[in-house]
Amino acid sequence: MLIYQGGKEIDEDDFRSHVYSLCQLDNVGVLLGAGASVGCGGKTMKEVWQSFKQDHPDLLSLLIERYLLVSQSDSDNDLVNVELLIDEATKFLSVAKTRGSAAEEQEFRTILSALYKGVTRAALLTGDEFREKNQGKKIQFKYHKELISKLISNRQPGQSAPALFTTNYDLALEWAAEDLGIQLFNGFSGLHTRQFYPQNFDLAFRNVNAKGEARFGHYHAYLYKLHGSLTWYQDDSLTVNEVSASQAYDNYIQSIINEQDYYRGQHLIYPGANKYSHTIGFVYGEMFRRFGEFLSKPQTALFINGFGFGDYHINRIILGALLNPSFHVVIYYPELHNALLNVENNVASEGEKAIVTLKNLTFNQVTVVGGGGDAYFDSFVKHLPYPVLFPRDNTVDDLVDAITKLSKGEGNVPF
Template sequence: MSNFIYQGGIAISEDDFQSHLGSLCQLENIGVLLGAGASVGCGGMTMEGVWLDAINCSPDLLDELLTFNLITQENINNKDVNVEQLLDQVTQYLSVYKKTTPLNIETDFESQPVGKLQKILLCLYQSVTKAALLVNQESFGDEKLGSQDKFKYHRELLEKLISNRQPGQAAPMLFTTNYDLSLEWAAEEIGIQLVNGFSGLHTRTFQPQNFDLSFRNVNAKGEARFGHYHAYLHKLHGSLSWIQEHNSDIKEIPSALAKSRYIDPLLNGEPVYDKQFLIYPGANKYHHTIGFVYGEMFRRFSEFLSKPQTAIIINGYGFGDYHINRIILGALLNPSLHIVIFYPELDKISVDAEGLSEPQKCIKKLKSLSLNQITIVGGGSSAYFDSFVKYIPKPVLFPRDTSTQDLVAAINDLVQSGNQI
């Protein structure tokens, strides 16, 4: 294992790494960046998985994409299609064709360019959505989903990050490129508030000043006041629970409502163009008011990395987003920033530089910088999400993995039995 942990470009032992990670968790600011790989263990898909699902759903998809020059044969052979970028391209093509190509009433709609592009768009939207459900379509929106065993490590991550905070330190920062609700469900299960920029009782809208607020116990005095009851969540690419109808404000809605009003119709094959109100990736998302929301999320990410005494731990992110990569590389100018990257395929790029993809080149560049600020963990499954969470140390006063659940269960048993505390 030690051969796959590098700090400053030099291999270090697992014990040294655990000691280093323990020190980082005590810094003034601690954050995590999670990508698709962090949700694979609980039912999600990697970008490659989304692409394979899309082409399996529609046998004509590859031919149509090639016809429109949206992908190349090399993309197909290497399975390196970025579905997020593809969604953006298809949307742009569709917009152009609708404006410049009149519909032929005598010809079948699905055989015309606009019809073909709408069919492609529907297929891609369906695959992206299925990847983010994490649970089966029927149960999405049910209560207590966060209690499922598949979200065990998401619950543990939140508990460890919050309980490691010291008096006067900031609450943990969570950044994710995922649309799924794994973190929200896990936090709800263990009673942790997530500040995600949205506020409101009946209508939750985005207000950036929410990220400057925090929760505390007003009855606690002295040192007891330091305890955190919350974490900050920044969804850099949107969420299954965000919607925008007819250029209105971005709203966050309950998952059950998102399922019945938007997700079910989409997965059942209803046409989506001009009626797709779920927030999805692509450059077109920067139009209108949604640009404000995404811009604020990325600004907060960049601002966090520029703070003194800061650590960011990256897991499940494949470095396929140029904008995020640029922010991370630029943040290395902060001398007190520490970055820990869990990258399972590290051994595949540690020797030969030929034929590397752009994301792999970025990892190779980070490793070759030989900065003590950068620690990279490889080793296949040793860098997966569950292993990453196990590496995060427990504070001395944090007894067991199930402490929160045990306490809640004990109180419920007392209440149900009629005993008085």
């Protein structure tokens, strides 16, 4: 396990003590990237690109040789940012429409359909079972539930609820919170029609029956999906809505992953890949504004896991936040050793250059954890402490199962 703080290596005991202290700060949040969902069925953008290359060699040839949107070197080394490629392909499609080139327009529709399909499949997590209810009960979301439980249980009276930032489209956090009975404020509200209202991020739940400090206990967390979600879509009236997983699957996702349905992909919310960019820009802009605002608050800790630092915008916000003297960031980066070697040999990707820059900073505000499996999502969650009085085992789930069995008349259930 490689751990660096302020550019210097520290031991594991000091690191665990540091993490415990950070969990007591007034504002605690996490930033999760694609790597945080790999353990529950997701794929990284690198794996999405590898699948695209294997499944669509003809389209790969068009991107490299005819339209020069991808370099041969980046393709061979799997350095292509699929999200940015979707953005560029969308621009080329617009130019093809303007020029009246039907052949080019069809080629880019086919390219975009294939890219949408790859990104969407990677985010389903549970495959064809995506539309089913109670997904959070599945064992693959164990660590997402533990993460939310630990973050909320460490909050003290008067402190803010935890903030969950993610670049993922998947529903791992939503499903985990739902199974725990935790309410997530994600900017959308409404019973039958859920629409985006930024003021929802300024709301909170409290127990009206509690007295004194107890009334400030937390029953919720804030969720900011920086790159959109599989269940967000925009209708023809330019309104951004959130729908259930089953409705999203039946109305949009199924067509995208089973057919070359470019039109359906234009309704789902992918960064840079929506024709109604002025409306979607408002949603994304608000998410990023809240991210920067959170990092600027006093006494703030941010834990980063599964994020490859390939998003320049996010990198700049994090670097800028270090001007806040009471901001601390802990970054889990499994391939840290390889990144150091690649930077030394001048063959590093932009993401690797960013993480090495952060690792070399002499600020004690920055802690970087490497070491392969020691920096994976499950290891990160295990490093977060439970409060002293919090039960270590999942007694809530055990109690729910016992009550369910009793209600079915399955006999005596030991407690």
